[in-house]
Amino acid sequence: MQPFRFHNPTVLYYGRDQIEQHLAEEVTKYGTRVLLVYGGGSIKRNGLYDKVTGILRGAGVTWWELAGVEPNPRLTTVQKGIDLCRAHDIQLILAVGGGSVLDCGKAIAMGAVFDGNVWDIYLKKAKPTGALPLGTILTLAATGSEMNAGGVITNWETKEKIGASSPYTFPKFSFCDPVNTFTVPRDQTVYGVCDMLAHCFEHYFHAKTHAPLQVRLIESVMQTILEYAPKALERPDDYDARETLMYCSTMALNGMISMGIQGDWACHAIEHEISAIYDIPHGGGLAIVFPNWMDYVVDTDPSRFARLATEVFRIDPQGRSDRDLAQAAIARVRAFFRSIGAPQRLADYGIGEENLERMAAQAVRFGPIGRFRRLEKDDVLAILRRCL
């Protein structure tokens, strides 16, 4: 293990009826002037908007709205939210949606109290000075943003998609009711599964260190995702399956399975460059990049992949070399993504080689990426070519 400091102050509510029972109490801890942030309107169709606004009204809360947050949330939208916070003296941001809406809420929370351009925080040119309190109601099992401090924003003008994290941006509280994911469309469910599994992979292929419990915890989350994703896809209103996936997504990126290890994160960096130009779903991009990254880096340490084969995919190791098991594991990862209908090649999104050079250059603009294997620009380019 690497020495570490761990602190996750988010109050997490899980299960049916928690919103009805505890939302008013949590919101009014922070004030009575709220900015309600949400996406394309699915929460209006499934009744969640009415439920939440009803609770706010009943609690004497006044709210303003920022609607239409994009799947890859944009800096321009963040700026609108910041302006609303300042104009109306907002005391709490309540983000209702998936990871994009939550990430947008985090950027607004930092930006509203920041004396300068919030994008500078993402560019690491400035440090956040604080944040408005943020509460969340999750509607999509994917990013884990409900219980971590991270968020990713896209600057559409400069075609940059960058993440930032700060102790200020842990949600104060998050409500996760699996019922709110019953109506998530199939493709979004698939992208969510890709994303949470990718988070596990990032942890699993950490910089080498002695962390046997963490490795097992990560394997536990992976096994459970692999087991329950098909169930949720087969029966979208299967409460147990939706709940299990939602819980996996939270645990995959709330820091609890990754204390003392330093994840790889190269695939996320590469995917961000694809999405920054083509605006494709993050989870879809990860499903394309990960197996190809695995092929490219496997020889760095085949034993790590062999363990994935035996412990997660439960492949019998008898008579097989690490190299052979590693290949089997990667084949199983590919097969899983294929089985749930995830995209497999950049061509599935109509992406050709026109921008690969630019993406590779951008991916390493802050330096080489990846901790399992350090990747330079040429490595990234080679991986992207495999993705075509």
Place this chain on the structure above:
Amino acid sequence: MQPFRFHNPTVLYYGRDQIEQHLAEEVTKYGTRVLLVYGGGSIKRNGLYDKVTGILRGAGVTWWELAGVEPNPRLTTVQKGIDLCRAHDIQLILAVGGGSVLDCGKAIAMGAVFDGNVWDIYLKKAKPTGALPLGTILTLAATGSEMNAGGVITNWETKEKIGASSPYTFPKFSFCDPVNTFTVPRDQTVYGVCDMLAHCFEHYFHAKTHAPLQVRLIESVMQTILEYAPKALERPDDYDARETLMYCSTMALNGMISMGIQGDWACHAIEHEISAIYDIPHGGGLAIVFPNWMDYVVDTDPSRFARLATEVFRIDPQGRSDRDLAQAAIARVRAFFRSIGAPQRLADYGIGEENLERMAAQAVRFGPIGRFRRLEKDDVLAILRRCL
């Protein structure tokens, strides 16, 4: 899963040199008047006392001391601590030791701001009204008290050992440096292992609910304890083994592997009654009680035990019934405790049947205990007789 609220605000530091780097900063967040709480003096022998007081001195902190906290910390000692806090206007309690010292610190923290007798909080006759801030430096991998809100105190006059938990008593910060456990005597290391494994068992035999990820997380911790306890016992200064055990003990009872499940906790209740009368080590008592509880309740749901056999002890299930596998699992639990030199019978502590009736009656005085199987007085008595 049961609907749940999770909040664990403790700031956790793990690894070498974290105390040197961050203790002063954490302490002085809360003030400059500290009550230093510790046990029988092992921290003076191993140099930790000098290190900590050197850091406090360097940070301009004034401290008072409560030394000699017992292995089953006593109410009379808690009261001394409360008196010191009040007399010297203490701003932070710094508990340096194992679970007993930390639990004592929690009781003092609540008692110092409580208008009444702190024991009433343990008797559930009163609710805590707050607590002084508590920081901890852990020296023994066992109870998980460094990252949870619970603590157990013994009233030696009434022969009662009772736990209490409150959101106020999460440590504000905890420092876990495996090096501080190198000099822990063998028997204490063994008791710690028994305790952390018992915490896993309590979670594992939860009231039936659908929680597949939690089950795997618990299995991960159990497997890792089983693997690393022998290594730490063989080489007490094996950093990786000590670190892994310490981390297992924290994860076994910080709530992260048990969200949304309700643990059994009957064995802990039974053990408390034994310790309350005979003052035996908690971990030793648990090692005696658990296998006998398992024998007694196994037919309630043999499949749970069968899973323990296949997933934790990796016993091949082929051609074996759940009942058969369950028996194999219990035999392996017994064999593990024996292999590390844990006590196996009450007779090992010179305890006969003279107080079994009284212990059984006390164990259920607040009502039946256990969630995997609900136990009445006669059940507890039957289990205790098996322990003789």
